[in-house]
Amino acid sequence: MPDSPNLARMNLMEYQGKELFRRSGIPVPRSQHALTPEDVAAFVASTPGEWVVKAQVLMGGRGKAGKIKFATSADEGRTVAREILATPMPPNRQNPKGEPINSLLVEEKLAIRTEAYCAIAIDRAAKKPVIMVSRFGGMDIEEVSEKHPESIAKFYVDTAIGYSPFIGRELAFRAQLDPGYRRQLPGILGSLYEMFFRYGAKLVEINPLALTADGDVVASDAKVELDDDALFRTPEFKEWHKTLPLDEDETLASNAGLGIRNFRRFPGNVGTLANGAGLAMATMDAVSNAGGAIANFLDVGGGANAERVRNCYELVVNSTGATAFFINIFGGITRGDEVARGIVQAMAETTSRKIPLVIRLTGTNEEEGRRILAEAGMQPVETMDEGAREAVRLANAASAK
C-alpha cells in the first residue's frame, strides 16, 4: 500500500491546478477562487458576464451532483453558491464518504464547440512519461478506455530527448481531434510537459480541453497530482498542501510523525507494526493466515528510534480496536537495539492503556536488542508466523473478556 501509486497524496483542487496551468502558459478561462456566497456575489457584481460556479473538490461527478451551476448576476451567484455549499458531495463507489465542499471557483462560461482530453502520466513498465490524447473529452477516461480504447492516442516520451511539437501534432492526428486543435495542441502539451517536471507531478490531466466557438483551445478543468517527494522543490505549495483534506487515517499518521501513507486502520483486533512496507504487508498477511483480524497497517519506516516506536504504540492502542499488538522487526537499516529500547521505553513511559505485546525481533543487532528486551522482562518470539499466531491468540483472549 505505501509503495502503491494508489495513495498519491498531493492532489490539487481545480483552482490550484489552473493556477499552475496559468504559470506554465496553458490557456485557462478567467476565474476567481471564492470561499463564500458573498465572495461569489461580489465578484459577479464587479465583473459582469456569464459565469460558472463550481464546487472545489477532488471527487469527480460534480455536474451530475448539481455542484456546477451558472450565474449571470450577483444575486444568482449568491444563490447558486449557497445551493452548492449547502450539502457535501454525495458518496459514490470510489468515495463512499463523499467529500465536504469548502470553496468554489467562479469561472468564465465558455462557448464550447467541442471537447477533447489530454494528460501526462507515468508508465512504470516503460519507465517513461506518457502523453495521452483522446477526442472523447469531458467523459471519465476510464470509461473511454473501456468503450473506445482505440480512441486514446499515447506517446511515450524519451526523457533524453524530451518533448518536441511533432508529438502533439502526431497525437492530434492519431486521436482524430477536430482540426481546430491542431495549431494549439502542440504548444499546450509542451507547456504541460514542462510543468510536469518543473512541479514534480505524477499526473496532469486536462479534461475537457475545450475548443471554443472562437477557435481557442482552453483548459476547462484541471487535475494535477504532485509527487510528495518533490515538494521540497516547490515550497510555495506547502500552504496548498495544508488546505487539502486529509482523511482520518492520514491525519492520525501525520500527528504521530509518520508519513501519511504509513498507517491505515481496519476493523480487526490485532494491532501490527513492522519496519518496511513489504514486511508490514506480509505481517498483515500472516495475521490473516493465522485466522486473525488485523486492526491496522503500520510501517514504522527505515530509521525507527525509541520515540517513534512509542508514538506508534500509542497510535495503535488509542485509535484502533487492537487488543493485542504484534511488533515485527527485521533489522536491516533499523537496528534491533534501538527498536528494543524504543519498546521498553514506550511501555515504561506511555500513559496509554497496556495491551499484550508480541515481539519478533531479528536482523541487525538482534542479540543486543533481545538482551535489552530480556532485561526489561519481555520475551521475543522466533518467527513471524509464530508471532502472528500468538498475537491472534492474545487478541482474541483479550477481546473475549
Place this chain on the structure above:
Amino acid sequence: MPDSPNLARMNLMEYQGKELFRRSGIPVPRSQHALTPEDVAAFVASTPGEWVVKAQVLMGGRGKAGKIKFATSADEGRTVAREILATPMPPNRQNPKGEPINSLLVEEKLAIRTEAYCAIAIDRAAKKPVIMVSRFGGMDIEEVSEKHPESIAKFYVDTAIGYSPFIGRELAFRAQLDPGYRRQLPGILGSLYEMFFRYGAKLVEINPLALTADGDVVASDAKVELDDDALFRTPEFKEWHKTLPLDEDETLASNAGLGIRNFRRFPGNVGTLANGAGLAMATMDAVSNAGGAIANFLDVGGGANAERVRNCYELVVNSTGATAFFINIFGGITRGDEVARGIVQAMAETTSRKIPLVIRLTGTNEEEGRRILAEAGMQPVETMDEGAREAVRLANAASAK
C-alpha cells in the same frame, strides 16, 4: 566569413546581459541603467551608498581606459558620468576604431573577497556546450589561457542528460576555486545553462564572478552573445538589437536587405558578388589569384531574386571603390534565369553609375539564364578563373583612366 563564428552579432551590453541573469535567477548587484549624467545623479541621490559607474560598451579594457569610476554622492555621480561619456572608448588591437559610449550602468559597489571566471560556450568539434571555470577572475580569459592553461577547468555537457549540480561542484574543485564558491556555484551554473538554451545563446560569460566579503557569489560583469538565428524565440530582444551599434558594413548590408554578415568592404577595385559564402570566398580568392584587389565580399544568399541582385549591385557601386563588378553565380537553389533577370533588370533600372560587368552563370537553369543575358546584350564568361581575370583587367583599366 559569414559562416565563421567570428561574426556572431547579437552581443549584449553588460546591463542587458545582467537583465537576463536577473530573469534567470543568477545573482547580480543592484543597478540602474542610465543615459545621462543627470540620470546618474538622480539615482545616486535617491539611493545613497557606494556606487560604481560603468561605461556600457562591448569592448573590453574599460577599467584601464578610465571608463569605470566610483561615486558616493549625486554630484560625484554626475561628475564621473560626464567624464566617462566625454570621450569614446579608445582603440585597441581588436577594435581599431574604439567604440562610442552611449549609456552607463550605475551599480552597487561590492566588497569583493576574491574573483573567479565562468562561461558556457559551444565546442564545434565536440558538438557540445562546454562549461568553463577558472580561479583567475577579472583577467582576460585568453591571457589566462596562455599563461595558466591548466587553471581552466572544462566540462562538456551531454545535451541528452543536461546540467546537474555535480558539474558545478566538480568544476569548483578542479579549478581550485576558493571554497566560498562551492555551495553557490552549482546553482549559478545551472541557471546559466538554462539561460543559454532559453535565450538561444552562443556564449554566456561571467567575468568576474565575485565572492563578496559576506560570502555571496555575484555576477560582477556579464558578457552574452545571442544567436541571431534564435531571435525569433525571444521577440522581446528586438528592441535591444536595435540599440547595439552596427558597424558601417553591417549597416550597409542591412539597408540593402542582406544579412549583416553577408557584406564586407575592402580597399580594392574589383567588386564581387557570388551566391553562397563558400563560393563568395572562392571568388575573392580567384580575384586575388588573378592579381587583383577585391573591393568587397558579398554573398547574395540562396534565394536571390531580381530586386535583391539590383540592390547588391547598387550597394557595391555606391559604397566601394569598385571599378568593375564580377558576378559569379553557380545555380543550385538559386535559379540562373532569376539571376539573369535580376542582372538585366538591375542594369535597366539602376540610377547608379554603370561599371563594367563580368558575369559567370552556370548550374540550375543556366541555359535559360544565359539566353536572357544574351537577349539583353550581355555575354557571360565560362569559368570563375576566366571571370576573375577579366574583372581584374577591366577594373584596372577603368581605375587607370
Place this chain on the structure above:
Amino acid sequence: MSIYLDKNSKVIVQGITGAEGSYHTERMLAYGTAIVGGVTPGKGGQQSKHGLPVFDTVRDAVAATGATHTCIFVPPPFAADALFEAHDAGIELAVCITEGVPVDDMLKVVGTTHGMRIIGPNCPGLISPGRASIGIMPGHVFKEGNVGLISRSGTLTYEVVDGLTRAGLGQSTCVGIGGDPIIGTTFVDCLRAFKNDPQTEAIVVCGEIGGSDEEDAAAFAAEHLRDVPVVAFIGGRNAPPGKSLGHAGAIISGSFGTAASKIAAFEAAGIPVAERPSDIPRLLSERMAAFA
C-alpha cells in the same frame, strides 16, 4: 559466480562521512566488500573513520581507485545528482539506497544514464553472500549458495532469506530492486542475469501488489526459464484495495497490478506462488527436486 557483484568488485560510497553512510560502510567492510574509498564534497584528501580515502568527486575516486561500483547514501534531493555524477565518472553499477527520491528525477535518470546499471532507489541493495554486499542488508542472515533472489521489499527480503538459510538453501545473489514506481533494475533484468549465471540453480521472486513488474517477470520466466526452478511470493494479498488512482492512472500499463493478477500470471507460467514467506523453502526444494 554471482550476478552484478563479486568479491573483486571495487566499491565506493557516496556520502561516506554521513551517519548512515559511515555506519553501513563499516558493516559492508566487515562483510568483506572491497570498498576502496568514498566521496564527500569538501572532504577530499581526508580519511574516513574506516581509514578509507575520501574524495571530493566520484571522478577523483574512480581515477584513484579504479572503482566500478558505488553505493549512494545521500538525501533525496541530491540522489539524482549523485547518480548522474556516478554515470559521468564511468561507474558500472550504482546502488541507490535513498528513500523518497522524486519520481520525475528517476524518470530523467533512468532515461539518460545508459550504460550504468542502477539498483533502486529506495532499496536495501544487493548481496552476493560470502563475497560482498552493497547496501544495508544484514549480512549474517545470508549464506552462500545457488538460489538467486529478487525482491521489491527490504525487510521482507531478509525474512525470506532467513527462511532459506535456515533450510540450508544458500544464495548466489540477492537483489533488493526497490519499491518505487520508477526503478533502475527490474525483475526481468535480474532474471536475465540469473539465467546467464552458472552458479544460480533456482530463483525466488518476491513481489508485491502494484505495478506490473511481476507480470512481466512471469512472462519472461515462461519463455526463458522453463528449465529453472522458480518460486514466487506476493506481499499484500490480504491488503484491502487501496484508493483508486482513477482517471489516467488506470489506463496505463503497470499502474494497477492486484495480487490476484500477479498470482495468476505466475501460476500461468508454471511458477508456484507461496502463501506465506515460511512456505518458500519447502516449495523451492520441491521444485528443485522436480527439475533435478
Place this chain on the structure above:
Amino acid sequence: MSIYLDKNSKVIVQGITGAEGSYHTERMLAYGTAIVGGVTPGKGGQQSKHGLPVFDTVRDAVAATGATHTCIFVPPPFAADALFEAHDAGIELAVCITEGVPVDDMLKVVGTTHGMRIIGPNCPGLISPGRASIGIMPGHVFKEGNVGLISRSGTLTYEVVDGLTRAGLGQSTCVGIGGDPIIGTTFVDCLRAFKNDPQTEAIVVCGEIGGSDEEDAAAFAAEHLRDVPVVAFIGGRNAPPGKSLGHAGAIISGSFGTAASKIAAFEAAGIPVAERPSDIPRLLSERMAAFA
C-alpha cells in the same frame, strides 16, 4: 556503390507542398531519386503535384512507404522538430536543407538523435551521381565515377564538381555537410564511410576557414587513408581575418581555424592543397597516378 544513398534508398520530403520542397522534389524525381512520398501536416491523404502521397506525419509516411531517408524543407523554427520527428519515426538518414537553424537547437538534436545520420543543416544535400540525389544540388553537373567529395559549402561544391566532371573524373558520392557551427555529419564521418566504400578510389575535401573539422579530417586521413589519393581545398585563404570572437571562444577547440592552420594540417598529412578550385582535377589525377 556509393555512401549514404543509392538508387534504392526510399526518400520522403518533409515540407513537400511548400514552394521550395515542391520545386526540389520535382528535380530530385527527375534525377531518378526514389521519392516515395511527402509530409505536410493537415494535408494527409492528398497527393502532391508530383502525384506522390502526402502524409500528416513522418510516422505515417514511414509506415506506408518504408522510407529510410528524408529531405527536410521547413522554416528554421521548425527544423529541429522535423529532425526529432524523423528520428522518432525510425528514419536512418535525414538531410536538412534549412538555413538559419538556431545553433542551440542543433546542439540538442545532435546530442540526442542517436542512430539517425543527419546531413546539414544549412547544406545542399548529397548526391550519388547516376543513382539518386537528396537536396538541391544541380544534378547535371555531376557524373558517376570513383571520386568521393565532401564540402562545407554549397555553390563551391558545384564549382569543384563541375571541374572534376569536365576533366572526366566522375563521382561516387558528393556530400555537402553544411557550414553551420554544429552539423550532424562531419568530414571525418564521410572519410570513414568513403574508406569502406569499394567504389570510391579518391577523395576531395573542400573546407573553409573556421572550425577545426579540416584539421580533424587531416589527422584521420593521415592515420586511415594512407593508401587513398586525397586532395584538399580551403576556401577563404585570402579573406582578411574576421573580427576576433575573443574571450571564451578563442580557448575552445575548433572555434578559430585559420586557412594557414588547415593547409598546414593537410600538408603534414601528405595531402596536397589546391590553390584554386580549377587546380583540383589536375592535382587529383597526379595523385591517383602516383597511387596506381
